[in-house]
Amino acid sequence: MTAVNPSGWRPSTPSAGEGGAPTVTGNRALMLEEPLLFEIGNRDQTGVDFERVAGGASRLGGLERPDLDLPGLSEPETVRHYTRLSRQNYAIDLGLFPLGSCTMKHNPRLNEKVARLPGFADIHPLQPQETVQGALECINRLAFWLLDLTGMHGVAMSPKAGAHGELCGLLCIRSALETRGDAREVVLVPESAHGTNPATAAFAGYRVEDIPATRAGRVDLEALKSRLGPDVAAVMITNPNTCGLFEPDMKAISDAVHAAGGFVYCDGANFNAIVGKVRPGDLGIDAMHINLHKTFSTPHGGGGPGSGPVVLSEALAPFGPLPYAAKYPDGSYKMVEEESAREEHSRTFGRMTAFHGQMGMFTRALTYILSHGADGLAQVAEDSVLNANYILRSLEDVLDAPFAHSGPCMHEAIFSDKGFAEGFSTIDVAKALIDEGFHPMTMYFPLVVHGAMLVEPTETESKAGLDQFIAALRSIAERARAGDESLKAAPVFAPRRRLDETLAARKPVLAYKTPAPDGAGSGLGAHIGGG
Amino acid sequence: MRYLPLSDADRSEMLKVIGAGSVDELFRDVPQEARLTGPIHGLPLHASEMAVERDMKTMAGRNMVAGEVPFFLGCGAYRHHVPASVDHLIQRGEFLTAYTPYQPEIAQGTLQVLFEFQTQVARLYGCEVANASMYDGSTACWEAIGMARRITRRPKAVISSGLHPHYVSVCKTMAKFTGDKLETAAPELTAETDAERLVATIDGETSCVVVQYPDILGRIVDLAPIADAAHAAGALLVVVNTEPVALGLIKSPGEMGADIVVGEGQSIGVGLQFGGPYVGLFATREKFVRQMPGRLAGETVDAEGKRGFVLTLSTREQHIRREKATSNICTNSGLCALAFSIHMTLLGEKGLTGLAKLNHARACEVAERLSAIPGVRLVNDSFFNEFTLELPVEARPAVHAMVEKGVLGGVSLGRLYPDETSLATGLVVAVTETATAEDIQALEAALKEVCQ
Numbered sequence: 001m002t003a004v005n006p007s008g009w010r011p012s013t014p015s016a017g018e019g020g021a022p023t024v025t026g027n028r029a030l031m032l033e034e035p036l037l038f039e040i041g042n043r044d045q046t047g048v049d050f051e052r053v054a055g056g057a058s059r060l061g062g063l064e065r066p067d068l069d070l071p072g073l074s075e076p077e078t079v080r081h082y083t084r085l086s087r088q089n090y091a092i093d094l095g096l097f098p099l100g101s102c103t104m105k106h107n108p109r110l111n112e113k114v115a116r117l118p119g120f121a122d123i124h125p126l127q128p129q130e131t132v133q134g135a136l137e138c139i140n141r142l143a144f145w146l147l148d149l150t151g152m153h154g155v156a157m158s159p160k161a162g163a164h165g166e167l168c169g170l171l172c173i174r175s176a177l178e179t180r181g182d183a184r185e186v187v188l189v190p191e192s193a194h195g196t197n198p199a200t201a202a203f204a205g206y207r208v209e210d211i212p213a214t215r216a217g218r219v220d221l222e223a224l225k226s227r228l229g230p231d232v233a234a235v236m237i238t239n240p241n242t243c244g245l246f247e248p249d250m251k252a253i254s255d256a257v258h259a260a261g262g263f264v265y266c267d268g269a270n271f272n273a274i275v276g277k278v279r280p281g282d283l284g285i286d287a288m289h290i291n292l293h294k295t296f297s298t299p300h301g302g303g304g305p306g307s308g309p310v311v312l313s314e315a316l317a318p319f320g321p322l323p324y325a326a327k328y329p330d331g332s333y334k335m336v337e338e339e340s341a342r343e344e345h346s347r348t349f350g351r352m353t354a355f356h357g358q359m360g361m362f363t364r365a366l367t368y369i370l371s372h373g374a375d376g377l378a379q380v381a382e383d384s385v386l387n388a389n390y391i392l393r394s395l396e397d398v399l400d401a402p403f404a405h406s407g408p409c410m411h412e413a414i415f416s417d418k419g420f421a422e423g424f425s426t427i428d429v430a431k432a433l434i435d436e437g438f439h440p441m442t443m444y445f446p447l448v449v450h451g452a453m454l455v456e457p458t459e460t461e462s463k464a465g466l467d468q469f470i471a472a473l474r475s476i477a478e479r480a481r482a483g484d485e486s487l488k489a490a491p492v493f494a495p496r497r498r499l500d501e502t503l504a505a506r507k508p509v510l511a512y513k514t515p516a517p518d519g520a521g522s523g524l525g526a527h528i529g530g531g
Numbered sequence: 532m533r534y535l536p537l538s539d540a541d542r543s544e545m546l547k548v549i550g551a552g553s554v555d556e557l558f559r560d561v562p563q564e565a566r567l568t569g570p571i572h573g574l575p576l577h578a579s580e581m582a583v584e585r586d587m588k589t590m591a592g593r594n595m596v597a598g599e600v601p602f603f604l605g606c607g608a609y610r611h612h613v614p615a616s617v618d619h620l621i622q623r624g625e626f627l628t629a630y631t632p633y634q635p636e637i638a639q640g641t642l643q644v645l646f647e648f649q650t651q652v653a654r655l656y657g658c659e660v661a662n663a664s665m666y667d668g669s670t671a672c673w674e675a676i677g678m679a680r681r682i683t684r685r686p687k688a689v690i691s692s693g694l695h696p697h698y699v700s701v702c703k704t705m706a707k708f709t710g711d712k713l714e715t716a717a718p719e720l721t722a723e724t725d726a727e728r729l730v731a732t733i734d735g736e737t738s739c740v741v742v743q744y745p746d747i748l749g750r751i752v753d754l755a756p757i758a759d760a761a762h763a764a765g766a767l768l769v770v771v772n773t774e775p776v777a778l779g780l781i782k783s784p785g786e787m788g789a790d791i792v793v794g795e796g797q798s799i800g801v802g803l804q805f806g807g808p809y810v811g812l813f814a815t816r817e818k819f820v821r822q823m824p825g826r827l828a829g830e831t832v833d834a835e836g837k838r839g840f841v842l843t844l845s846t847r848e849q850h851i852r853r854e855k856a857t858s859n860i861c862t863n864s865g866l867c868a869l870a871f872s873i874h875m876t877l878l879g880e881k882g883l884t885g886l887a888k889l890n891h892a893r894a895c896e897v898a899e900r901l902s903a904i905p906g907v908r909l910v911n912d913s914f915f916n917e918f919t920l921e922l923p924v925e926a927r928p929a930v931h932a933m934v935e936k937g938v939l940g941g942v943s944l945g946r947l948y949p950d951e952t953s954l955a956t957g958l959v960v961a962v963t964e965t966a967t968a969e970d971i972q973a974l975e976a977a978l979k980e981v982c983q
Binding site: 034036047078083113149163203283337357367374376460494 | 532533534535536537541542544545546548549550551554556557558559560561562564565566567569570571573574575576577578580583584586587588589590591592593594595596597598599602604606607608610614616618619620621622623624625626627628629630631632633634635636637638639640641643644646647649650651653654655659660661663664666667668669670695697698700701703704707708709710750751752753778779780781782783795802803804805806807808810820826827828829830831832833834835837839840841843844845846848849850851852853854855856858859860861862863864865866867869873875876877878879880881882883884885886888889891892894895896898899911912913914915930931934939942946947949964
């Protein structure tokens with residue numbers, strides 16, 4: 001870990017504040033400022049051509065619209081606007097993106113190519129089923145892979161993202177309980193859980209209570225057992241958990257919950273650590289969502305779209321949502337919808353979304369799975385765990401690693417801000433990482449670790465890349481311990497310095513308002529060129 | 532394995548640093564009996580890019596591609612031409628492979644796009660503010676009902692019979708668990724909508740009236756009287772739109788008094804994709820913004836006073852409020868919102884109006900020709916690019932018979948409403964700018980034949 005850069009090349013870093021003379025445009029060579037669309041476009045400009053329509057019939061019921069006030073740009077201007085904006089983003093394609101719990105792995109480009117095949121991209125969800133047999137086969141094959149990888153009984157493919165999948169799982173649980181006439185009111189969720197867990201449980205009509213954790217960062221089995229009873233509908237557990245640790249008592253937890261008549265929901269956000277190595281079905285889990293945009297590499301796209309299929313145990317599968325793609329003995333496929341539900345899926349809790357789910361994500365995920373195969377997927381889990389442990393052990397001398405003494409981590413390493421000089425916190429470390437050319441780790445989550453830094457490198461990082469990250473984080477950690485005030489100014493090389501989030505929330509400006517002609521209105525536009 | 536950069540030498544070196552003898556030692560928290568000892572039995576092993584592409588292509592080849600046949604399906608998903616630059620731009624790695632913009636200093640690209648997207652959606656819908664997108668139109672519709680309940684503290688939503696039946700199903704599913712009361716009905720094959728029934732049903736318990744515009748049969752109704760009636764009773768008007776191109780020609784829901792406007796944005800920039808991913812649009816009045824679900828991008832300044840954008844008002848959201856959040860939504864539909872925004876930028880007012888006129892003119896022509904077929908009746912007085920025909924035969928078998936002739940001729944109401952025998956003869960036909968004269972000719976000929 002001596003060479004920061006294996007080629008021996010070392011960048012010459014300008015010191016902070018060394019900015020040179022201001023430019024007329026506010027640009028800095030390749031760092032280009034870009035105004036808002038509403039400041040450069042106009043209502044008469046367009047980037048598309050249509051054939052002219054002769055005036056004539058209008059069947060609009062007398063509701064013609066007078067105007068729209070939507071600015072347009074020509075194609076060259078459009079391409080430049082968005083290309084310039086794109087360059088103000090960090091992305092996996094640029095470098096390490098160790099956002100814990102988000103699994104920012106490389107997005108293979110074959111997946112993109114396959115998803116755009118007209119046979120997948122250009123078919124309508126309500127086409128007659130005999131015209132979409134290949135699409136149904138794709139969904140069905142992916143479904144069976146997910147069942148084989150998890151050892152579960154059924155799978156609901158339609159949930160649109162992880163949180164939607166959580167909801168699906170809890171609705172199955174509530175349906176199963178109601179069917180046996182058992183109204184239960186409480187869902188137990190660990191304090192360290194993702195915020196979606198309690199939000200989902202509350203939405204499904206449950207009261208949320210905390211599950212206590214041990215000092216080693218695991219669920220406290222004995223405390224949990226003593227809380228179980230006839231009012232507990234389900235326990236929601238993330239495994240591996242958000243501290244980056246596997247719950248070794250998972251099977252015992254499941255057995256205890258089942259013995260008390262409840263169900264076990266597993267948040268599968270961290271499935272990447274165990275894919276191909278451990279089957280959640282063997283641990284007694286009743287429902288688990290799988291974020292296809294995490295473990296199975298569908299692109300995060302700046303915040304979605306995701307996809308959150310839910311695997312279900314034998315007890316819950318009968319209650320899963322409509323529709324689903326079934327295969328029949330004659331080799332044909334059918335989307336089981338409302339029409340045939342009465343015969344084929346009579347206990348379903350209903351539909352969660354229009355149409356059939358995130359087909360564009362299914363094609364990408366299946367492509368990813370076929371590329372890796374059973375062996376490649378196990379290697380994914382192993383390398384992701386190896387990379388995280390490498391980071392954990394390479395930095396535990398300069399960063400407090402609260403659970404490192406209890407053994408290896410899974411696919412993410414967690415550190416706290418203990419040991420930083422007075423007044424220095426995780427955010428200062430995170431912002432300094434930006435200047436070093438990395439995306440920061442997840443900050444201040446989970447809540448159970450003070451000033452948490454959750455680092456998930458994923459398996460698609462090379463050792464050289466990890467070494468460079470470790471060297472950068474080591475140096476920043478040392479500066480935070482020493483109380484180096486310059487950290488507070490970070491980032492200085494990003495397109496923007498730290499942004500005023502309090503101002504944004506206090507006086508929300510959520511849409512562009514055209515300034516009044518006399519120049520009153522938003523004065524912020526004057527700062528575009530900045531500096 | 533082409534996606535895994537570590538070599539065996541790297542792995543051993545790293546294990547040495549870690550102080551572990553093998554990778555298995557790192558999994559020691561996993562009980563032995565739960566650990567798999569090799570690749571899962573019976574599953575295929577890794578494969579080359581070429582082999583995988585061939586396999587996937589074979590499946591893709593078993594579908595009838597909309598763009599290769601005369602195609603007239605709608606009902607919540609529409610086939611429009613998407614300019615080539617849209618897909619090129621959304622595939623830039625800086626957009627495609629970025630995460631939710633939690634670190635705004637290095638996510639200004641995504642954040643400015645979302646701010647522009649929110650403004651475009653708000654203007655299209657005639658509302659003050661819009662959020663950064665939802666999963667799709669159907670889930671946005673349900674979220675709107677929940678939001679109306681929180682604002683009015685009333686339990687009942689009055690739902691128009693013209694709301695897409697999948698959207699109704701989603702609402703019914705959710706209402707079963709939340710305890711919301713829903714007043715629903717199936718549509719009738721008439722030119723008149725159920726606007727009068729809606730107005731008559733509003734009472735002191737009503738949180739909102741939900742109206743689709745244009746509706747599932749393609750009909751366009753003046754929303755102003757419904758808005759007035761709702762407001763008079765202290766309820767909100769929620770308007771659902773599944774075809775944003777229509778709003779290039781017809782009045783915006785906001786200007787007719789809608790309080791919350793939601794919809795499906797798929798028509799602009801996204802493509803059919805067999806139903807997803809799509810992009811849910813969600814707009815409302817400024818005064819209701821703190822009850823709105825989903826992410827919001829807002830304007831602010833950085834430490835040097837330069838304009839910048841951040842995610843804001845997150846105290847509504849699950850990662851801060853946990854069980855008290857307005858919604859459990861986390862990931863939205865960012866990349867589809869980007870596609871929508873780019874396409875809308877290329878269109879502008881001029882392009883969107885031109886596109887809408889073209890759609891409407893084509894639809895008027897096709898409606899006239901098809902309703903001239905003996906026994907076929909046009910149900911609608913008003914429509915944009917989609918209308919309903921009453922056939923002399925059942926529509927479901929007619930659709931399949933048209934497939935035999937290589938024509939995707941519409942959506943049968945029998946598929947959407949399997950329990951409503953009175954709708955079995957209804958066929959919904961959508962006509963966009965992508966339909967050629969030959970396509971229209973083929974549809975007319977096929978429908979004529981199956982109606983005999």
